[in-house]
Amino acid sequence: xxxxxxxxxxxxxxxxxxxxxxxxxxxxxxxxxxxxxxxxxxxxxxxxxxxxxxxxxxxxxxxxxxxxxxxxxxxxxxxxxxxxxxxxxxxxxx
Numbered sequence: 001x002x003x004x005x006x007x008x009x010x011x012x013x014x015x016x017x018x019x020x021x022x023x024x025x026x027x028x029x030x031x032x033x034x035x036x037x038x039x040x041x042x043x044x045x046x047x048x049x050x051x052x053x054x055x056x057x058x059x060x061x062x063x064x065x066x067x068x069x070x071x072x073x074x075x076x077x078x079x080x081x082x083x084x085x086x087x088x089x090x091x092x093x094x
Contacts, residue, residue, distance in 0.1 A: 012053045015046045022046075 022043045025031050
């Protein structure tokens, strides 16, 4: 599994993959009863990590979409008369 440089925390993808691995081992009966409680605790920590990462991503997406909406709203607002480019009058002769 690859991790971002200097990062000790697994990425979302790494955590999800490890959860799948734990689940598969438990479902297949490949886990000794002495190992089970440790794997369940690890899985619980990974679920918490994944939820935190999902919540952080939701906040980032919400922030970006709100900024895009504000930008779009600003683009729709009419320019003040003093800032508007001068209208061209094609019939003006010099």
